[in-house]
Amino acid sequence: MSEPLHDERRLDLAGIGAGPFNLSIxxxxxxxxxxxxxxxFDRQRDYVWHGGMLLPDTHLQTGFLKDLVTGVAPTSPHSFLSYLVAHRRFYRFLNAELSTVSRAEFSDYLRWVAEHxxxxxxxxGVREVDFVDDHFRLVTDHGSHRAxxxxxxxxxxxxxxxxxEPLTGPRCLHAENIAHRSRDFSRxxxxxxxxxxxxxxxxxxALNGHWGTPASLHWLSRRRNFQPLDETAFTNEYFTPDYTNWFTELDDATRQREVLAQKYASDGITPAALLNIHQQLYHRFDVLGEPRWAHLLPHREAVDMESVGEGFRLWTQHGLTGDRERFDADVVIFATGFxxxxxxxxxxxxxxxAxxxxxxxxxxxxFMIDWDGPSQHHLYAVNAGRTRYGIAEPQLSLMAWRSAVILNHVTGREVFDIGDDPGPVEWRPLEARDP
Ligand SMILES: Cc1cc2nc3c(=O)[nH]c(=O)nc-3n(C[C@H](O)[C@H](O)[C@H](O)COP(=O)(O)OP(=O)(O)OC[C@H]3O[C@@H](n4cnc5c(N)ncnc54)[C@H](O)[C@@H]3O)c2cc1C
Structure with a gap:
């Protein structure tokens, strides 16, 4: 690094990134x-939560009580409710009777905490991390630190x-970049x-004309339909410490199989969003009689793509018939995950x-990474253990609990009560439980 390094502080714990998960810790x-x-340490100067996807009319998939802290420390000054009170909108928030908080509001809550x-x-930003002598050494944009x-x-x-990959650019992009610049999809x-x-x-x-009114809009999904997020009561039991503890006891192959089987408990579309889309399509194209320029095409796997002139030609394969279909496009957006x-x-x-x-x-x-360094130096990771901890791991639901597990472990003290009474569902075989 060419810059002079300063502030070689010795920390108990250094965090790389301050997205919601490390921010909770x-x-x-x-x-x-x-x-x-x-x-x-976070490279973002102006804190925003997935800013490239901060679009109008987008909402949390999880309840606002699943904030940074409330699950383990409900009196914390860093809760979502504290944020509302500090901004003098607690009563208006209640009166709005929101079933879900907008992503814009949650992002602002996270910013408020991060800045405080x-x-x-x-x-x-953290540029480089190594283990030197008896500590981790972080080289950041503003000096180095020991931890x-x-x-x-x-x-x-x-x-x-x-x-x-080779076609990416302003007109062939991943969803995570869509809000990073102004776009015009008119015609x-x-x-x-x-x-x-x-x-x-x-x-x-796109349907609402946020980027102008397109000539056509095709929404392709490999899934057999536009599948809902399962937000029902017993499915939500997956997002509890009790279930997560049980899940970690299973063997690798079983855990992987269960994660796949539970896909729509974490990866589907909220029923509210599906209904909103359906109602808008009905109103625009059935009631008002607009020519139908928006199309939903499930069970299509995108298999190939080439650039043609200024645009693209995308090929799909139908999941039931095997038919190949062709889509000529000026703009292709891949909402294909992370x-x-x-x-x-x-x-x-x-x-x-490892x-x-x-x-x-x-x-x-x-939540520790296996590494070959001295065992008294711990290397934790958040949002990295889906097959180890289950489908709750990449979600906000258990982030406060996970933070408490990590803080209890790293401090060697029972700072937080991380126990969970068994719920109504008997996940474990009965004979394997203590009498
Ligand atoms: C659009 C979207 C909406 C979501 N909505 C929900 C939801 O409603 N409910 C739910 O439960 N889950 C949701 N999730 C899933 C999950 O909760 C989020 O992805 C969450 O942001 C993950 O937090 P994180 O801290 O692991 O990562 P991120 O939020 O990605 O944060 C990582 C941070 O690390 C920083 N960083 C990266 N590299 C460096 C470096 N070298 N040095 C310093 N800083 C660095 C980045 O700047 C960033 O701030 C959503 C995910 C997405 C993409």
Whole structure:
């Protein structure tokens, strides 16, 4: 690094990234373990939550009580309710009777917490992490730091089909970039690939003319239909500490099978968004009689794409008939999700970490990464253990609980009560339980 390094502080815990998951740890450490020196570094100067997908009419899939702290510390000053009170809109919020908070409001709540916390450094990317002598050494945009323990919270990176990678640009893009610049889809042929919540959010905005009125809009999904998120009561039991503890006891193959089977408990489209889309389509094309320029095409897997002149030709395969279909488009948006990967700044430690075949991290007990360094130096990771901890791991639902598990472990104290009474569902075989 060419810049002079300064401020070689010795921290108990250094966090790379301050997205909601590490921010939750920062918030709980600030209020409940003040003697513990932790610092979380995020490259974002102006804090925003998935800013590239912050579109109008987008909402949380989870309730606002599943905020940074409330699940384990309901009196914390960093709760969503504290945010509402501090902004003098508690009563108006109640009167609005919102069933879900907008992503814009939740993003602003996260920003408010991040900007208030002394243990969060914004505008401070981590460039390099290594283990030197008896500590982790972080080189950041504004100096270097030493830390006994590390928590990796850099999120996931967008995933695109391989055939689309070389074509990416302003007109062939991943959903996560759509709101990063102004766009004009007027009179354009627009194709959205991906039948999850992000695809739905983009479809509804395109339908409502957020980027101008397209000539045509095709929404393709590999799924057999535009599948709803299962938000029913017993499915929601998956998002509890009790279930998560049980899940970690299962063997690898069983856990992987269950994660696949539970897909729509975390990956579907909210019923409210589906109904909104259906009602708008009905009103526009059936009642008002607009020529039908918006089309929903489930059971289509995008299999190939080429550039043709200024635009693209996308090929799909039908999931039931095997038919190949062709879509000519001016704009193609891939709402095809995210994948885990080790961030570049961790390259010096790569050889020392246990990684899966796809390069993702292996997360063990207490959300720790297996590594070959001294065992008294812990390397934690959040949002990296879906096959270890289940479908709740990449979600907001249990983030406060996970933060409490990590803080209890790293401090060696029972700072938070992380126990959970068994719920109504008997997940474990009865004979395996204590009498
Ligand atoms: C559009 C969208 C909506 C979602 N909505 C919901 C929802 O409603 N409910 C739900 O339960 N889950 C939701 N999720 C899933 C999940 O809760 C979020 O993805 C969540 O943001 C994950 O938090 P994170 O902290 O792991 O990662 P991120 O939010 O991705 O944050 C990672 C942070 O790390 C920083 N960073 C990266 N590299 C470095 C570096 N080298 N140095 C410093 N900083 C770095 C980034 O700037 C970023 O701030 C949603 C996901 C998306 C994409």
């Amino acid at each position: 920062a918030a709980l450490a600030d209020s409940h373990v003040p003697s513990f020196t932790a610092q979380f 916390l002394p243990n969060v450094s914004l505008g401070c 006994r323990h590390l928590c990796l919270g850099t999120g996931k990176r967008p995933w695109l089909p391989a055939f689309a 354009q042929r627009v194709v959205i690939v991906g039948g999850g919540q992000s695809g739905a959010d983009i479809f509804i905005n 994948q885990s990967s080790l961030p570049e700044c961790m390259a010096p430690l790569r050889e020392r970490l 990684l899966n075949d796809d390069g993702s991290i292996t997360v063990g007990d207490h």
